[in-house]
Amino acid sequence: MPYLSGLPLPEPHVDYEEFWRGCKNNRLVIQRCDDCGWYRHHPRPLCPKCRSWNARWTEVSGKGTVWSYTIITHPINPAVKDQTPYNLVEIELVEQEGLRMISNLIDCKNEEIYTGMPVKVVFEEISPEITLPRFKKTSFQKNFL
Amino acid sequence: MDSIKDKTAIVGVGWTRYGSIKKPLPESQYTLACQAIMAAIEDAGLAPKDVDGVMRFNFDSNDPVRLAHSLGINLKFFGKSMYGGGGGCACVAQAAAAVYAGMADYVVAFRAISESQEVALGHFASQFAQLGGIPGSMGWIMPFGLMSPAQGAAITASTHFSRYGTTSQHMGNIAVAQRKHANQNPNAFFYDHPMTMEDYMNSPMIAEPLRLFDCCQESDGACAVIVTSEERARDLKQPPVYIMAAAQGGLWYPNSMNLLDKIADLEKDESWHLAQALYEMAGIGPRDVEVAEIYDHFTIHVLCTLESFGFCKKGEGGPFTEGGRLEWPDGELPLNPSGGNLSEAYIHGMNHVVDGVRQLRGTAPAQVKDADIVLCTSGNAVPTSGVILRR
């Protein structure tokens, strides 16, 4: 049972397919500039730092911290009717300051979530085509960095 | 009235290679936009951070956030034109206005298009199913099966045919001339595909009297131009191409019947209104125009636009196309020397502006000798826009 269901899923698109292919293979891959090494998410054609066209899909550790979060308590959107409350987190990955992505924390009570909480990616298959990256709490102790 | 005449210039142009839905490019619309814009920046001898404004087409999903993200730039002016192909030159016009008003220094006007990736088949059908019917003013036309610009243009053509005696052959003259031009342009999609009048006549009927080759292509690609003030333009890498006039034109329609070809008045259509505004601002007339970059979604509208801009009288557009008058290199008014939307690529008319600039720099693939003044127009039959360029 996925954490949230019935939501619009990513549609296939040339700029983003590597990311989703990675997820399908249980790998978190982020676009990284081949020249200056800057990670960028979401993917885009050019490196905003050095304007290089060269980029490589690079597997990252999947470790990060909760940069911010919210608990959606009121189903403003009909798509999440009967699914509230749910958490929505913005994760900052350890690879780079400001490298952030949107996800959810699973196996975690909403009250337990805090800003700065260490987390690690897990993958949840939603459909034969789409696997979503979600996150689980972890601890700083286990060789976090 | 004070105006922007000669106050701004195009200092950079960029374009990508072109594909079509049958021979798609692998790049996304986003990538194509960045390619064309970066090429224009380089052409101008600028750095990305110099760009502080963007104007895009309303159907273009490359909003300023995308561009700021990818190009790493800060923008202080941005906007989008309206009414699809009618808004191409409006992008250039608004860019010029923003520069002239001191709102930005270097404004990019661009169009990126990926019809192979972005136009989902059955897109309309699924939305109608979701909504339970045809919404808004489209309810006046779509239930009757009028749902594409080509069909609307066909209705206009039937009126033009009946009123003025225009023929398929006349429309064919336009298509054939432009194909000849594309055969000069290695980047044109139909570069190595010649076309005769017979080929044209044998192309399948889409919506009578419009044939396949009366219609623009469905393309992948992007074009971009950079506009700045005439003072700044003088110090840059390329010879400046001045914007003599820029304007919007058209009719105030009773409703936003976007897919209905709205020419109820063949005498004074959108392009007629545009022509008045452009010629007045530039202080020139049709005789001064040496290259005609006329928006060509459909041949019939090229014909109407030529009439409305006074190259011939109303109703005489048909015979005006005869005798190779529109053909490079010897015709008296070379039409869309790059091949245009019909035969170069359908970059929504931004390719016309790019070729116009290249003509004035003397670097066009089908170079019109000593071209000094170029007219570029956007789509007729919708609220439209245009620019007059000079070197």
Next chain:
Amino acid sequence: MATIKDRYAIAGIGHTEYSRNSGRSELHLALEAIMGAIKDAGLDFKNIDGIVGDHPSRVDVMTIGNALGLQKFGFFIETEFAGGGVPSGLLHAIAGIEAGWATHVVCYKSLNGSSKNSVPAFEFVVQPHELGFTRPFGLLDPVAYAALAARRHMHQYGTTSRQFGAIALACRKHANRNPNAIMHGEPMTIDDHQQSSLIADPLRQLDCYVEADGAAACVVTSAERARDLKQEPVYIMAASQACGPSLSCGTMDPTVTENETRLLARNLFSMAGLTPTDIDVLQVYDDFTPLVLMALEDLGFCEKGEGGGFVEGGNLEWPDGELPLNTGGGNLSEGCIEGFNHIIEAVKQLRGVSTAQVRDAEVVLVCGATGVPTIGLILRR
């Protein structure tokens, strides 16, 4: 190429009642507001030769032009980014007049945001694929974006929900003086705010805007022409947009110092030749209270991170606060006309006819939404 500073003016304003259910179409509302603005300016319909439409395009500019019987087809465009963009209509209007395309331009916004009595939207454009990185995780509505930004601001700077509430409170107090405000006659305390239901933690219902039906419009013309018209002109000292690379992954970073609103402030103040201390009244787009707080920091009214303390103690409240905010009640309490209500209120302040009239108000700053490509204006009388 002179700067546009003080060379353009708002010559007329018009608006409908703001309500929960207008009972009219958005087109109808738009025409009422526009015709009101033209009349307010003392102009004839025939004088209008440019139109700037709203976003999302509920009411087509061509339909407006046709209904008004306009003769000259000089200039038309529409804004974008909803609340971030509404005031950009004025910027485009100025550019259009400066270019020589038009002399008197109307700008408008019309919506049945509360009753939802709208012609259904039909999308010609495929939804941006970037949404694949947010929507599957339940990031679906603006309130969730604002909640993420708010939570981070609280974490980093110790900002509290009560401080967000202070903004809602100020707007409500102002709305209670404004009979056209939807929340007129419904006083609110900070306890009411704290007890209102959580929508997206930490955002409560009273942190969020009030949906409304209504329309607003104004006429922009050159300062020279405006001086000969019926009303005292409200001069546009500065107008600028801003969009930079800091909007990240469809979310916003409330902590960076180089965000949109910061860029905007730099553009605006340098064009106007002013500093924040010169601003008498502030009209800031207020869909969600935390974003107002961040905008106050980014506009330079206080230091980054000090917004919480700045909004406390009635500092934003008419008549005694140092910086009266959204004196008509704003989106939070007057009703959300996506920021056009802020423009109307700014003009009323400078004409001296606001229901919460700031004494001797001379300069008003209008700021579009934070977290999207945005726009701002500095107006003076």
Next chain:
Amino acid sequence: MPYLPMPLPLPYEESKGFWAGCKRHELLIERCMDCHVYRHPPIPVCPECQSWNKEWVKVSGNGKVEGFTIVTRALFPGLPVPYNVVRVELEEQKGLLIIGNVIDCSPEEISVGMPVKVTFEDITPDRTLYYFKKAE
């Protein structure tokens, strides 16, 4: 039977009266009560005199084809080609145009200037569309 298997229009504030008229097999066109100029599609304000006073007037339904096309390539799944689309000028006023189909008429018969008359087709129990027929 509809001429084309297309979705029906969703009536909106300004168009409700028109479609209600069709239901009664009446072609109603909006007209200004002050300057008596017709307008189609309907809008709240008169483009000629900016009056808000308007009324629905039952028109004759007579007109002539001002322009037409025979669509030979379908853009919508399941559309039978060829089919015609006509732009009809109603006799009440010059330039008063309306889009429709001519039913019971072969593609070859249609021409610019051809006189037509309105006819109505009940598509569902609640909804009626207007079409045109060749007139003498």
